[in-house]
Amino acid sequence: MTAHTVGEVMTRDVVQAHPATPFKKVVRLLDHHRISGLPVVDADDKVLGVVSGSDLVRAQAHRDGCAPPSALTAGDVMSSPAITVHPEQTVADAARLMERRGVERLPVVDEADRLIGIATRRDLLRVFLRADDDIRRQVTGDIVVGALDLPSEAVLVSVRDGVVTLSGRVERRSQAPELVYAVWRLEGVVGVVNRLGFRTDDCAAPARLAPAGKP
Numbered sequence: 667m668t669a670h671t672v673g674e675v676m677t678r679d680v681v682q683a684h685p686a687t688p689f690k691k692v693v694r695l696l697d698h699h700r701i702s703g704l705p706v707v708d709a710d711d712k713v714l715g716v717v718s719g720s721d722l723v724r725a726q727a728h729r730d731g732c733a734p735p736s737a738l739t740a741g742d743v744m745s746s747p748a749i750t751v752h753p754e755q756t757v758a759d760a761a762r763l764m765e766r767r768g769v770e771r772l773p774v775v776d777e778a779d780r781l782i783g784i785a786t787r788r789d790l791l792r793v794f795l796r797a798d799d800d801i802r803r804q805v806t807g808d809i810v811v812g813a814l815d816l817p818s819e820a821v822l823v824s825v826r827d828g829v830v831t832l833s834g835r836v837e838r839r840s841q842a843p844e845l846v847y848a849v850w851r852l853e854g855v856v857g858v859v860n861r862l863g864f865r866t867d868d869c870a871a872p873a874r875l876a877p878a879g880k881p
Contacts, residue, residue, distance in 0.1 A: 672751050672756070673754065673783070675790065676753065676782075676784060677783055677789065680781060680783060685744075692717055693722060696719060703717060703719065703770060705748060706748075714744065715747065717740050717745070721743045721745055725743040750772060753782065756853075758855075761790045794854050798825035801852065801854050802825045805823045814836070814841055828854055835865055842864055845862065
């Protein structure tokens with residue numbers, strides 16, 4: 667099985683700001699590049715936060731009358747700390763992080779936390795645009811037959827709008843969660859329905875023997 671990584675889909679040419687970048691310049695950057703947010707980095711390219719259009723609007727709505735927009739900077743209005751990812755993380759994991767934290771973009775950083783790219787919701791969604799038949803073939807060929815060494819007819823795989831339904835019987839009970847987990851991590855899969863049975867319960871606790879001399 668292959669899994670696309672964040673490094674494969676991220677945008678490398680990142681529009682960015684520094685903490686001292688004026689409010690109005692941030693607005694112009696967003697408008698000129700037609701983007702909805704950008705990372706804020708320090709002199710070493712380490713990500714300090716992210717500024718989005720929502721942050722700018724919020725700053726305008728809550729500023730007091732003594733602080734005109736021209737006095738505000740990216741550092742004043744950014745959301746911090748930034749939620750970041752590393753290039754080797756899978757697209758699926760990044761998409762789940764994005765959904766869980768309610769953000770539209772994830773700065774991508776190297777091992778020293780320096781900015782090397784950015785992954786937007788649109789970047790990640792491109793990977794999930796897979797045909798149901800393509801997903802079904804990968805589940806059957808790569809996982810059922812390839813990874814679990816089961817006959818292809820042992821598990822019936824059906825896919826509709828990215829939701830995979832697994833039915834049939836695996837050899838051992840422990841194979842069922844293993845199969846579900848492997849399918850869930852495939853790109854393009856948005857849900858897994860488990861209707862699997864099993865032939866042998868290898869998860870049952872072994873029977874305890876009574877001490878010698880006792881019934």
